[in-house]
Amino acid sequence: MSSTADELNEGEQPLPAGREPLGERHLPRWHWRRLLRGRIRPLLAAGLAGTLLGAGGTAWQTQAGPFAPDGVCWGALSRDDLAATFREPENVKAVEAPVLHSERSTDGPSGSCRLTNSDGDAWALTARVHRLDDRRGDHRTWADEFLSARLTPLGGGLLGMASDNRAWLAVPDGCLGRPGDFEGPTVVDIAQGNWISDMEPRTRERDGMARMVVKLVNKVSEDLGCTGTIADPVERLPEATRYTRGEKPDALCGIKGLTLGEKRRPLRAPLITDGPGPVRTCDRDITGSRPKQRLMTVEDPRLAGIFTRMALHEGDRVRAAAGFGGLGPNLGVFQARCQAGETVFVVQSHESGASADVRALFPRYVEAEAARLGCGPLKPALPPPGGGR
Amino acid sequence: MTEVITGVTGMGEEPAEPGRPRRGLPRGTRGRLLLASALVLVLAGTGLGTWAADTWPWPKDRYCWGAWEEDSGPGFLGDDDLSRTGQETAPTREHPAGSCEITLTDAYTSRHDGDEVTVNQTVTVEYGPVPKSAEARLAMVHDGFLGGDMVPLPDGLPGTVNGRGGLLVLPESCDAEDGRPTVVTLRASGTYTSGSSYTRSDPAGLGGARQAAVLLVAAANHGMAAAGCAPDEPLGVSSPLHDVPGARTPVFSASDDVCGIRGLSLGMEDTEDQIGAATRDLQTCSVRDDSADVPHLNLAMVAQPRLAAVFDDIAGERPVARGWRGTGSLGKEHAIARADCDGRPVTFLMGVSTDPDHLAVFANAVATRLGCDPIAPTAPEGADR
DSSP states (O other): OOHHHHHHHHHHTTSOGGGSOTTSTTOOTTOHHHHTOTTHHHHHHHHHHHHHHHHHHHHHHTTOGGGSOOEETTTTEEHHHHTTTOSOGGGOEEEEEEEEOOTTOSSOOEEEEEEEETTEEEEEEEEEEEEEESSSSOHHHHHHHHTSTTSEEOOTTOOEEEOSSEEEEEOOHHHHOOOOTTEEEEEEEEEESOSOOSSOOOHHHHHHHHHHHHHHHHHHHHHTTOOOOOOOOGGGOOSOOOBOOOOBTTBGGGOTTOOSOTTOOOSSOOEEOOSSSSEEEEEEEEETTEEEEEEEEEOOHHHHGGGHHHHHHSSEEEBOSSOEEEEOSSEEEEEEEETTEEEEEEEEEOSTTOHHHHHHHHHHHHHHHHHHTTOOOOOOBOOOTTOOO | OHHHHHHHHHHHHTTOOTTOOGGGSOHHHHHHHHHHHHHHHHHHHHHHHHHHHTOOSSOOOEETTTTEETTSSSGGGTOTTSEEEEEEEOOOSSSOOEEEEEEEEEEEEOTTTOOEEEEEEEEEEEEEEOOSSHHHHHIIIIIHHSSTTOEEOGGGOSEEEETTEEEEEOOGGGOOTTSOOEEEEEEEEEEEEETTTEEEEOOOOOSSHHHHHHHHHHHHHHHHHHHTOOOSSOOOOOSOOOOOOOOOEEEOSTTSOSTTOTTOOOOOSSEEEEEEEESSSEEEEEEEESSSOOEEEEEEEEOSHHHHGGGGGGSOSSOSSTTOSSEEEEOSSEEEEEEEETTEEEEEEEESOOOHHHHHHHHHHHHHHHTOOOSSOOOOTTOOO
């Protein structure tokens, strides 16, 4: 190595300062330049280089400092990913709560992330990680928003859906295990603005939401220590949901024999979930912020758990050869074990004074949908009006 | 490793003369000292690096035709408490069948009660065409890998998997000369014995169902390469596992339905059923005794083309019975029916029970779910079912 230079230097050390380089000669004894003279210099330089390399390496390894990915929402979304949703992706600000998960906790992982553009909160987007369950009683609102017919199933075996302002996707079973009887899956959901309008969802924005929710789930799964990456789902997605025009009065929601009588025509055509998915939802007569009626079949047994308590406790008891359920003034819900597992049938009205409609539609809806799923014959017997459970 | 350590200390000892000023060392010694410390630094640095990055440069043992590397993930490849031996026969072009087996053993005296404990685990991979005879083939594929505890492989690969094993159907380029598909299977088993009386099942840990899929696909790729039938792109697993099998669900009374199908009941007490998959490509459901692990009924529907090809030549030429669509046969322990459904051939399998009524109810219910005509003749109008 540079042994000759070193040895020369060493040889010089005991000599008087006369041979010191010009400029250092008259320095005070404790001046830094005087202290850094001689063989200590290369050592210090090497030490510094080593420290820098080490620190750099550590930073690179742990993705800290200058190597930190320029991602928001737990590092899952790059600025490019935001471009589909925000007009000025580089100005989007994020407020994040990290995804926390304790092995001992029964609540599942949870965290949230809120993105806002500089031009106001109207386009704020909120991403959440949470486990669906009905203990907190928030599943009804969640189902209203995220199981709406506006959302397209993501397909490809994914338990998730997307519209132009809502999307959700479950963390894969292979990561956190399969939810229990009264639980739902842990999902990542994203929401932007009002959840419903009577406009048909826009396909381009829907695709953006679908991509975003997949990226979030991939990152959250990775952080939970799980392997595997979900591919971009957009290629296989159909166009966003369109109103089903030409609903026949004797085949409401496209289900033969389901009728409320010839004379009543809804103002608007129904919106029906497009394609096979975790749910088939038919939202009828969407005016303003809500459909007047929702007829929904929850086909994925992993989602059924969030309706089980409802099926056990809602309204008056409904009986059938298999399964259980209840009928209240605005809501009929029935759960049975079908080929895929637990399956839930829901008929819901958001109008007042519509209990006769719910009562008329509910048993026929359950029967028809059970038949479609190869889960029939299933003929729920309704309690007499006003009867107890 | 030991060599390195002695080498380093040996060099370090040589110039150690405490109390002697370093400057006074003769030139040769000083050079050596420098060289030695540099070497120590370099070695320590590399050692630290390899330790941190877990890339020790010495070769590791490989198993199953080179597919799996020691310490590469799942417990059975890295658990040093157990002694590990491997035995394998690689498939060749001339003889495209092979197997490999990793055995893990351990024996110790229990600190708890002083009993002699022995652990004996195996992980087995088999490569080869499916058996010729229908019964042997159904026993291997249906009983072994299409139960209610199996789910489809990720990424659309034709096969099934769970935490204890899996099956993968290889591409057509690996078919036997008579057209039988070649399959690769993976299976973990094992026992834990304590004293003279206590034995329980204790299969080798594959590291979960997804890791099992990765192991299976790696073995398949190496097996295909050895047999000379590998596709241009090796098979791969990239997606996570979206589904795992449903829980075992008690069937409360003897007359209750099983597998979520109305009218399908075994009339037996103390049973439970388990639904693995229920997609358009694959459906699996098993019914078994809830205490002893005895199967009562295994049902499966296979429509995934490559997986269904396994049953191509054993569905017979004639209908299962009068009035049935398609072809099929009722064997001693297995039944098979195949019919066109929604534009593609669908295979219905039944194991353990051979009651044709069970197969009829199952096939018709699945056909309804898939949106096609009944397979078996339906009960006449008015008959109570």
